[in-house]
Amino acid sequence: MPTDLLILVSVLIFPGGLFAFSLGLMLKGVDRRVAARLQGRVGPPLLQPAFDLIKLGFKRTMVPDSAAPGVFLAAPLIGTVAMLLAVALVPIAGVYTPDPRLGNLLVLLYLLSVPGVALMLAGSASGSPFGAVGFSREMALMLAYEATIVLVVAAVGLRTGLAEGGVVTFSLAEIVRHQQEHGAYLLDPLMWPALGAFLFFYPANLGIVPFDIPEAETEILEGPLLEYSGPALALFKVMSALKTVVVLSLGIALFCPIAPHGIAGLAVWLASMVVLLAVGISAVRVSIGRMRIDQAFSFFLKWPLLLAAASLTVVVVV
């Protein structure tokens, strides 16, 4: 069946699998390089994350005595597979539209929370007290930011659905098509609160400063990842690289999927990824410090949630 084959290709080669994997590693490299430049350093080579992965492949994976070996080794696998599926769910404007059978925005939301769950599993299965602290922090953070992203997605879906004459739509392909015909939500003042809320959501979801609390290496020694070494740690690195791709491209698909068709569209998409990364991740990362978990928790239940709720209300009322 050709469509089945197409789905397989989209999960394993483009835009999932190989493509997303190399793109994710490149983005990580760009991030480290930009952060170093902003601090006035030279920084590592662009391919450094790839070197790191190869290095980790040569190291030994140690399983601590106190760990539950099955879960300990399965956790990174679960997270990585979920992210592979998730990449194939996000459309690239003018280039790629996911097969509706793969799933819609709601499936994507569930898949997006899997890496967090994988980290929690890893932390609790590693049997280390730091892992346990990381576990509880990850859980608190997830509780705090999940509500925000659900409301943001609902607002975008509702706005598209209402404009198209139906009710709410959870098809990302439809959201992208609507924006291509009627202009990006980035330029629609009604959607700005949702955009703001999303901008708070994604550093938390990606676990970067100021919300890298569960993996704070200076206080809890990378929490859930503390006990991992060798190939298992490499899988976690792959997972986080893929997740960067998913979350950034989700942001682009939700708010600014305006691009020409074909190769030019891909180039525009890549450029917006890099810009979003450099401005939204690297620059933020080097200029502020980490929040405490209670600060982050109450912060998320205040501002981003308020913004997201406001945007949902505005969409319903207008």
Added chain:
Amino acid sequence: MLLARNLKQIAARSPWLYRINSGSCNGCDVELATTACIPRYDVERLGCQYCGSPRHADIVLITGPLNRRVKNAVLRLWEEIPDPKVTVAVGVCPISGGIFRESYAVCAPVDQYLPIDVNVPGCPPRPQAIIEGVAQAIEIWRTRL
């Protein structure tokens, strides 16, 4: 075969550093932090990264004279670091005990207990010396991969 060798050459470009303070006066640790954090000395150029967990480490930097209180903890920590690894002694303390030598409380020299690959003498050593030590350690590490 050739592929494996090439991959190993590439892998050697990603040495992660881990610091063990075995009772140092903190002078050496400050220099290590300087080496990492100050733009002028940036070790990230070499692909180095300080990691928080011994399980992620490739190159171990030991400072201090290994005092009696922390000896067992340090030895255990060193065991927890997955092979292949390279051990670097930073400062004159791990070499001879430095200003703490002849004290009843220190077990220096450290190489009675751990196989030290590179010594970086100095009290404290300059960042340039530390970077050179790390570069030598990378060369040794390359042969062990």
